[in-house]
Amino acid sequence: MNDVPLTHILFVSTALFFIGVYGLFTRRNMITMLMSIELMLNSVNINFVAFNKYLYPGQLNGIFFTIFIITIAAAEAAVAIAIIINFYRSHSSIDVEDAGEMKW
Amino acid sequence: MNYASYIAWIPLLPLASFVLLGLFGRKYLKRSSGFIGTIVLFTITVLSLVTAYNYFFVDGKVNGIYQSIIPLQFTWLQFSENVSIDMGIILDPISVMMLVIVSFISLMVHIFSLGYMKGEERFSTYYAFLSLFTFSMLGLVVSTNIFQIYIFWELVGISSYLLIGFYYDRPSAVAASKKAFIVTRFADLGFLIGILILAFHAETLDFHTLITRLTTAQSSQLISITTSSFLGVSMLTWGLTLVFIGGAGKSAMFPLHIWLPDAMEGPTPVSALIHAATMVVAGVYLVARLFPLYSFDVVALNIVAYTGALSALLAAVIACTQTDIKRVLAYSTMSQIGYMMFALGVSGHGGEQGLGYMASMFHLFTHAFFKSLLFLCAGAVIHVVHSNEMKDMGGLRKRMPLTHIAFLIACLAIAGIPPFAGFFSKEEILFAAYNSNKLIYIVGVFTSMLTAFYMFRLYFSIFHNKEPQVQIHHGEGTLSMKLPLLVLAACTVFAGFVPLSSLVTADGVPLETHLDIAFSVVPVALSVAAILFAAKLYRKQNDLPDKISTSLGGIYHSAYKKFYVDEIYIFITKKIIFNLIGKPAAWIDKNIVDGFMNLLAAITAKISSLIKGLQSGKVQHYALYFFAGIAGLAVLFIYLWK
Numbered sequence: 202m203n204d205v206p207l208t209h210i211l212f213v214s215t216a217l218f219f220i221g222v223y224g225l226f227t228r229r230n231m232i233t234m235l236m237s238i239e240l241m242l243n244s245v246n247i248n249f250v251a252f253n254k255y256l257y258p259g260q261l262n263g264i265f266f267t268i269f270i271i272t273i274a275a276a277e278a279a280v281a282i283a284i285i286i287n288f289y290r291s292h293s294s295i296d297v298e299d300a301g302e303m304k305w
Numbered sequence: 306m307n308y309a310s311y312i313a314w315i316p317l318l319p320l321a322s323f324v325l326l327g328l329f330g331r332k333y334l335k336r337s338s339g340f341i342g343t344i345v346l347f348t349i350t351v352l353s354l355v356t357a358y359n360y361f362f363v364d365g366k367v368n369g370i371y372q373s374i375i376p377l378q379f380t381w382l383q384f385s386e387n388v389s390i391d392m393g394i395i396l397d398p399i400s401v402m403m404l405v406i407v408s409f410i411s412l413m414v415h416i417f418s419l420g421y422m423k424g425e426e427r428f429s430t431y432y433a434f435l436s437l438f439t440f441s442m443l444g445l446v447v448s449t450n451i452f453q454i455y456i457f458w459e460l461v462g463i464s465s466y467l468l469i470g471f472y473y474d475r476p477s478a479v480a481a482s483k484k485a486f487i488v489t490r491f492a493d494l495g496f497l498i499g500i501l502i503l504a505f506h507a508e509t510l511d512f513h514t515l516i517t518r519l520t521t522a523q524s525s526q527l528i529s530i531t532t533s534s535f536l537g538v539s540m541l542t543w544g545l546t547l548v549f550i551g552g553a554g555k556s557a558m559f560p561l562h563i564w565l566p567d568a569m570e571g572p573t574p575v576s577a578l579i580h581a582a583t584m585v586v587a588g589v590y591l592v593a594r595l596f597p598l599y600s601f602d603v604v605a606l607n608i609v610a611y612t613g614a615l616s617a618l619l620a621a622v623i624a625c626t627q628t629d630i631k632r633v634l635a636y637s638t639m640s641q642i643g644y645m646m647f648a649l650g651v652s653g654h655g656g657e658q659g660l661g662y663m664a665s666m667f668h669l670f671t672h673a674f675f676k677s678l679l680f681l682c683a684g685a686v687i688h689v690v691h692s693n694e695m696k697d698m699g700g701l702r703k704r705m706p707l708t709h710i711a712f713l714i715a716c717l718a719i720a721g722i723p724p725f726a727g728f729f730s731k732e733e734i735l736f737a738a739y740n741s742n743k744l745i746y747i748v749g750v751f752t753s754m755l756t757a758f759y760m761f762r763l764y765f766s767i768f769h770n771k772e773p774q775v776q777i778h779h780g781e782g783t784l785s786m787k788l789p790l791l792v793l794a795a796c797t798v799f800a801g802f803v804p805l806s807s808l809v810t811a812d813g814v815p816l817e818t819h820l821d822i823a824f825s826v827v828p829v830a831l832s833v834a835a836i837l838f839a840a841k842l843y844r845k846q847n848d849l850p851d852k853i854s855t856s857l858g859g860i861y862h863s864a865y866k867k868f869y870v871d872e873i874y875i876f877i878t879k880k881i882i883f884n885l886i887g888k889p890a891a892w893i894d895k896n897i898v899d900g901f902m903n904l905l906a907a908i909t910a911k912i913s914s915l916i917k918g919l920q921s922g923k924v925q926h927y928a929l930y931f932f933a934g935i936a937g938l939a940v941l942f943i944y945l946w947k
Contacts, residue, residue: 222932225925225928226925226928226929226932234924234925297923297924297925298923300922300924301921301922301923302922
C-alpha cells in the first residue's frame with residue numbers, strides 16, 4: 202500500500218480540482234456546472250482521506266470530514282437541482298447566460 | 306378648605322372642551338358646540354369664584370398676610386436633583402384674581418359669540434380655539450414654575466395666532482396672525498434666555514424657591530448672580546430685563562407693539578378676550594409674579610417703568626389719529642397696559658411702598674371689564690354697520706340704545722371719571738407715580754387726558770356726529786349679545802368699589818388706601834376738559850377736526866402713520882437683516898454647504914459607474930472573481946505574509 206507516494210495522490214486531486222474549476226468557468230449548462238462543483242468537492246475529499254491515511258494513520262478525523270462533505274454535497278445537489286428545475290420552468294432553458302436578471 | 310378636590314378642573318375642563326370640539330365639533334356638534342363651550346366656561350367661572358371666595362375670605366390669610374398656597378404640584382421633568390420642571394397650581398392674590406378675570410371675561414365672550422358668530426362656517430372650530438385659549442391662559446396664571454409659565458405662554462401665543470387668523474381666506478388676517486406670532490416669538494426668545502440666566506444662577510426653576518434664593522442677602526445664589534456680569538451689567542439685571550422683553554412682547558410694549566393693531570383682524574369678541582383683557586396683560590402678570598426680584602433691581606425696574614410710560618404716551622397719541630375703531634381700541638389697550646407697567650415700575654415691595662403694585666393689579670382688574678366691554682360694543686356696532694371705519698358710522702345712539710349706554714359707561718370709566726371703575730385704579734397709579742417719579746407722573750396725567758380725548762372722539766363719532774347711514778333691520782342683536790354688555794356694564798360701574806387694596810398687594814399684607822380729593826382734582830379736571838374738547842370737535846359734523854389736523858401737519862401725519870415704527874421694522878428686516886445676514890447665509894448654503902454635498906454625490910456616482918461593470922449578472926463571472934480572490938489571498942499568505 203505504501204508504494205504509492207502521497208504526492209501522486211495530491212497530483213490526482215489537484216488535477217481533479219482544476220478540471221472542476223475549468224468546467225465551472227467554461228460550461229454554460231447548469232447541470233454540467235453542478236457536476237463540476239461535485240468534482241471539486243470530491244477532489245477535496247481525496248485530499249482529506251489521503252492526508253488522514255499518510256500523516257495520522259491512527260485517527261479518523263479526515264474520514265469523518267469526508268463523510269460530512271458527502272452528506273452536504275448530496276443536500277447541495279438537491280437544492281441546486283431544485284433551483285435548476287424551477288429555472289427551467291420559468292425560462293425554458295438551463296443555460297446560465299439566461300439567468301441575467303440580477304445584473305445592474 | 307381642600308382646594309385640591311376641584312382646582313384642577315378649572316384649567317382641565319376647557320382643555321377637555323377643546324379636545325371634544327376640536328375632534329368632533331365640525332361633524333357632530335355643529336349646533337351645540339357654542340353651548341358646550343359656554344357651559345364649560347360657566348362651570349369654571351363658578352369654580353373660580355368659589356376659589357376666590359375661599360382664598361380671600363376663608364383661609365388664604367394667615368396672621369393677616371395672604372399666603373401662597375400650592376394645592377397641586379407634580380414633577381414633570383427632572384433634570385438634576387435641584388432643577389426640575391414642575392406642573393402645579395399656585396394660589397396667591399394675583400393668580401386668584403386672574404383666575405376670576407380670565408374665566409369671567411371668557412364666559413362673557415363665549416356668550417357674546419353665540420350671537421356674533423352665528424352662522425359662521427367654522428363655528429365649532431372657533432369655540433374649540435376659544436377653549437384652547439382659556440385653558441392656556443388659566444394654566445399660565447396658576448403656574449408654579451417659571452418653565453411651566455413659559456410653556457403656557459407659548460400655548461397662549463399659538464391660540465392667539467389661530468384666532469387672529471380665523472378668517473384665513475383674508476390675506477390681511479393671515480399676515481396679521483403671522484406678524485403677531487413672529488413678533489411675540491422673537492420677544493419670547495428674550496424670555497427664554499432670561500429664564501435660563503435666572504435658573505442657571507438660582508439653580509431652580511420653581512418660582513418660590515427662585516425668589517427666596519435671589520432675595521435672601523448673602524445667599525450663594527444671589528452672590529453668584531450679582532457678581533457675574535456681562536457688558537458691565539450684572540446678570541440679575543440681564544435676566545430680569547430679558548424676561549421683561551418677553552413680557553413686553555406679549556403686552557405690546559414699545560417697540561414690540563406692532564402686532565397688536567394688526568391683530569384686530571380677528572373676530573371682535575376674540576379681540577375683547579385676548580387682545581384687551583387677558584393675554585396682553587400676561588406681561589404685566591409676569592412682572593408682577595417676579596416682582597420681589599424686580600423690586601430688588603433698580604435698573605430693571607426703571608426699564609419697566611420707562612418702557613411702560615413711553616408706550617402709554619405713544620399709543621395714546623397714535624390712538625387720537627386712527628380711524629378704524631378697533632385700532633383705536635387696540636392702541637388704547639396698549640396705552641392702558643403701559644399704565645400698568647409703569648405702575649409696577651414705580652412701585653416698591655411691601656407696605657406703603659407697594660402702592661404701585663397694588664394699583665397696577667387694580668387697573669388690570671378694572672381694565673379687563675371696561676376694555677372688554679368697549680370691544681364687545683364695537684363688535685355689536687360692527688355687526689350692524691359691517692365696517693370698522695368711523696366715517697361709516699355716526700348717529701347710532703337711537704338705533705342702538707343699549708350699546709350706546711354701555712359704550713358711554715366704558716368710555717367714562719377709561720377716561721377716569723368718578724365713580725366709574727377706571728377712576729379708582731387710575732388715581733392709585735398716578736398717586737404711586739407722583740410719590741416716586743414726577744416725570745412719569747406728568748406723562749401719566751397727560752396720557753390720561755389724551756385717553757379721555759380719543760375715547761370720546763370715538764364715542765361721538767360712532768353715536769353722534771351725523772344722521773345714521775345704515776338701516777337696522779334686525780335690531781341691536783340677539784339676547785346673547787346684549788346680556789354680556791349689560792353684565793360688563795354693571796361690572797364697569799361697580800368694579801371700582803371692590804376693595805382690592807386689602808386683597809391684592811405685593812407682600813400679602815392688606816394696604817390702606819384712601820382717595821385724596823385734592824390730588825384727584827387735576828387729572829379729573831383735565832379729563833373733563835378733554836371730553837368737552839372732543840365733544841366740540843366731533844359731536845356735530847364740522848370741519849374743525851380737519852383744520853386742526855392740517856395745522857398740525859407733520860406731527861399729525863407721523864402719528865397717523867404710527868410714527869413709522871412698522872416702516873422701521875420693515876427697513877431693518879428687509880434691508881439690513883436680509884442683505885447683511887440673509888443673503889450671505891443663502892450664498893453659503895447654496896455654494897458651500899450644498900457644494901460639499903454635491904461633490905460627495907458626484908464622487909460616489911463616478912466611482913460607482915466605474916465599478917458597476919463588475920455586476921454583470923453572469924454567475925460564472927462572479928465565480929471567476931471569487932476564484933481570483935482566493936488565489937490572490939493564497940499567494941498573499943504563502944509568499945508575502947510569512
